[in-house]
Amino acid sequence: MKELMMNMPAMLALTTGAYLLGVWVKRKSGLSMLHPFLISVPVVIAILKVTDIPCSFYIESNVIIDFFLGPCVVALGLLLYDHRKIISRNLVGILSAVTSGSVVGVASVYAMCRMLRLDEVFLLSLEPKSVTAPIAIEISTFLGGDQSLTAVSVVLCGFIGAVIGPLILKVFRMKSPIAKGLAMGCASHGLGTARAIEMGAVEGAVSGLAIALMGVMTAVAVPLFNLIVGL
Amino acid sequence: MNVFIGLFIILAFLVIGNLLSALLGGFIPGSVIGMLLLFLSLLTGVIKDKWVRQAATFLTDNMMIFFMPAFMGIMDLWGVVKMDLWAWIAVLVLTTILVMLASGLTQTFVERLVSRHKAAHADKTGKIIKQED
Numbered sequence: 576m577k578e579l580m581m582n583m584p585a586m587l588a589l590t591t592g593a594y595l596l597g598v599w600v601k602r603k604s605g606l607s608m609l610h611p612f613l614i615s616v617p618v619v620i621a622i623l624k625v626t627d628i629p630c631s632f633y634i635e636s637n638v639i640i641d642f643f644l645g646p647c648v649v650a651l652g653l654l655l656y657d658h659r660k661i662i663s664r665n666l667v668g669i670l671s672a673v674t675s676g677s678v679v680g681v682a683s684v685y686a687m688c689r690m691l692r693l694d695e696v697f698l699l700s701l702e703p704k705s706v707t708a709p710i711a712i713e714i715s716t717f718l719g720g721d722q723s724l725t726a727v728s729v730v731l732c733g734f735i736g737a738v739i740g741p742l743i744l745k746v747f748r749m750k751s752p753i754a755k756g757l758a759m760g761c762a763s764h765g766l767g768t769a770r771a772i773e774m775g776a777v778e779g780a781v782s783g784l785a786i787a788l789m790g791v792m793t794a795v796a797v798p799l800f801n802l803i804v805g806l
Numbered sequence: 807m808n809v810f811i812g813l814f815i816i817l818a819f820l821v822i823g824n825l826l827s828a829l830l831g832g833f834i835p836g837s838v839i840g841m842l843l844l845f846l847s848l849l850t851g852v853i854k855d856k857w858v859r860q861a862a863t864f865l866t867d868n869m870m871i872f873f874m875p876a877f878m879g880i881m882d883l884w885g886v887v888k889m890d891l892w893a894w895i896a897v898l899v900l901t902t903i904l905v906m907l908a909s910g911l912t913q914t915f916v917e918r919l920v921s922r923h924k925a926a927h928a929d930k931t932g933k934i935i936k937q938e939d
Contacts, residue, residue, distance in 0.1 A: 594871040611870055612877065619878060630881045637875035643865065644872050646816045648837035649823065650862035652844030656855060668916035676909030683901040691893040696886070701897060705905045708873040713835040723879030724887065728898055730877065735902045743903060749910045751917055758910030762902050765869070785909070787841065794838040 580626045586636035593618040607769040608737055612730060644709040651707075651787040658784040661777075665753055672754075673785060676761035677792035680705040681800045698806075700724035702797050704732055707764040710790035714797055729764070736763025737770040756781025761789050812861025815853060819844045 579585065596618060597611025623633055634641075655662070662669060681702050688698040699720030703711040708729045715725035740759050749755055752775055759767035759774075760782030768786060772779030823840030827833070847853040865872075880887070887894060 590871065590874055594868075594874060597870075612874070615874065616877065619874075620881065630878060634875050634879055640872055641875045644876075645820050645837040645840075646813070647865045647869055647872050648835075649816045649819050649840040649844055650858070650865040652819070652841040652848065653855060653858055653862040654866060655841070655845040656848040659849065668913045668920075671916055672909040672913040675912045676905050679908035680901060680905040683904045684897060687897045687900060691890075691897065693890055693893055693897070694886075697890065697894060697897070701894075701901075704898070705902070707869070708876070709869060710835070710838060712873060712876055713837050717832065717835055721879075721883060722876045723883050726873050726876040727880045728894075731895075731898050732902045735899050736906060739903070740906060743906055744910065747907060747911065749914055751914060754910045754913040754917065757913045758906045761909035762906035791838055791842060794834045798833050 577626050577628065580622075581628055581632065583636045586628075586633050587639065589619055589622060589633070590637055590640055593622075607773055608734070608766070610730065610734065610766060644712055647709040648713060648790070651710075651790070655784060655787050658780055661753075661780055662784060665781075668753065669757065669781075669785075669788065672757045673761060673788045673792050674796075676705065676757070676785075677789055677796045678800075680761075680793065681796050685800065685804065685806075696721050696724065701728055702801075703793050704728040705762060705764070706790045706793045707786045710794065714794055718797065718801070730766075733763045733766030737766040740767060740770060741774075752777035753781050757785050760785025764789070807856060807860060809860045809864070812858040815858050816840075816844070816861055816865070819847075 580589075593615040594611065597613070597615035600614045601609045601611050619633070623630060684701045684704065685698065687693075688701065699718045700715050700722075701724075702718065702720070703714035704725060706714070706729070708726055711725050711729045712722050715722060736759060740763060744755055744758060749758060755774055756771050756778040759771040759778070763770075764786045768779060768782040771782035819840040820837055822843060823838070824836030826839050827836035844853065844858070848855055848858075
């Protein structure tokens with residue numbers, strides 16, 4: 576079994592198969608909160624354990640998939656273009672909201688990591704965590720953080736925001752669709768957007784474009800912030 | 807439209823982005839610069855959206871699969887993370903709430919400013935019309 580599986584095509588098939596299974600289960604369940612990773616990741620872990628293949632071999636074999644993170648980020652340019660009308664109509668609000676979101680995100684991670692005396696690797700991996708995973712991973716690699724810790728933190732933040740987001744919006748009386756969309760998209764990227772789409776079309780669209788803009792702002796804010804605090 | 811046209815454009819923008827990133831001293835990731843350049847090229851019409859649409863939507867619609875390998879790396883890192891598990895989760899929960907408040911409330915504030923400005927403006931024009939009567 577191990578001989579059959581321990582090669583690159585098998586590992587790539589494992590990734591694509593587990594991903595498709597996760598997407599299929601999510602679609603069948605109709606739950607926006609069900610992240611495909613809840614299915615895909617346990618499936619991959621189980622198969623690696625059963626066949627006794629080391630995780631490092633799995634990751635090495637998937638470099639082709641990993642490579643596409645960069646092109647994925649570039650492709651978000653089209654998403655921005657598709658939302659150009661909403662952006663230009665609300666330019667001041669959207670830009671200020673995204674700027675304050677990214678600055679507060681970086682500063683609060685720094686403050687909390689220092690207060691809780693967390694290791695440097697946590698700080699560098701978490702600073703870009705309010706951003707969609709492909710961009711967050713790129714920023715984290717630049718900073719010298721850990722890619723995996725960033726990826727998992729990003730997904731968890733997606734969950735956290737999607738679950739408690741609607742409550743926060745209600746408590747702080749954010750009623751405008753644009754404010755709601757920005758709050759969900761800036762804090763919780765993909766999963767937040769899935770939730771925002773359920774609130775309304777404008778909320779969903781704004782949340783989607785916030786993902787890309789938040790990535791740009793955070794890519795600038797993180798190195799600037801680290802320069803200021805002397806990290 | 808051949809999907810490789812879009813893929814070629816996206817890769818070309820990634821290459822240019824990486825080049826500019828290196829020139830800027832590696833301050834901003836090349837992919838982020840590439841995204842902005844693609845956006846600007848689409849706005850100015852240098853690149854037509856139909857050239858990249860197929861390739862770009864394939865990438866963004868299936869974004870999750872591309873960070874699965876990075877995600878799996880947590881298995882090797884679990885020993886380190888486990889020790890600070892609760893502190894880590896606490897940071898994630900609190901900072902996510904703070905980001906949500908910062909962005910959402912900023913937009914609410916700007917909207918209020920804009921509507922107040924509009925109301926003041928409407929007031930003035932209203933008076934002018936009355937005077938003319």
